[in-house]
Amino acid sequence: MPEDTEQRDVLEDELAERAGADVERWLQSGAAGRGTKRGARLGARITKVDHFELELDLPEAPDEALRKAREVLSEEGDPRDLGEDSAAARAVSAVVPSGFWNMNPALVTVAVAPREQGTRVRIGAYALEGLIKQRAARKAATRIAQSLGALSR
Secondary structure, eight states: OOOOHHHHHHHHHHHHHHHHHHHHHHHOSSHHHHHHHHHHHHHHHTSEEEEEEEEEEESSOHHHHHHHHHHHHHHHSEEEOOOSSTTGGGEEEEEEEESGGGOEEEEEEEEEEEETTEEEEEEEEEEEEOSSOOOHHHHHHHHHHHHTTOOOO
8 A cells, every 4th residue: 555645744744843842952952953853854754654544423413523523633732734625624634642652743634524314534543653563543543533522441
């Protein structure tokens, strides 16, 4: 299955920004930020993008489900603009922390579609996975689904 470069690019940028900011806070100087960002981008290029999807049925109308998804993603992470085309009008996305100690960014997209009674919700999550599998995409998608009230533990 071909890898989607758009998700990889978002994850690379997010990982680089987080790594640079963390090192900057630790060292209290501007020297380490650029090199750390470059190193994080290089590391992200050689890791695999993990993908996980969930499909759920919610009793709410599609507009209400989309509003709820937008609210949950805003609380959990950093929302992303998907544009104004017809496909994006029914989807929202955000980069949310996930993985070990919530240090691995995951790109989560929630798309809604009407069904006979309620809404079909598809949650797709992408995260970079190294040698030690964190299952960050699965954890992020599951957390968003639980926040939407669709899964019970």
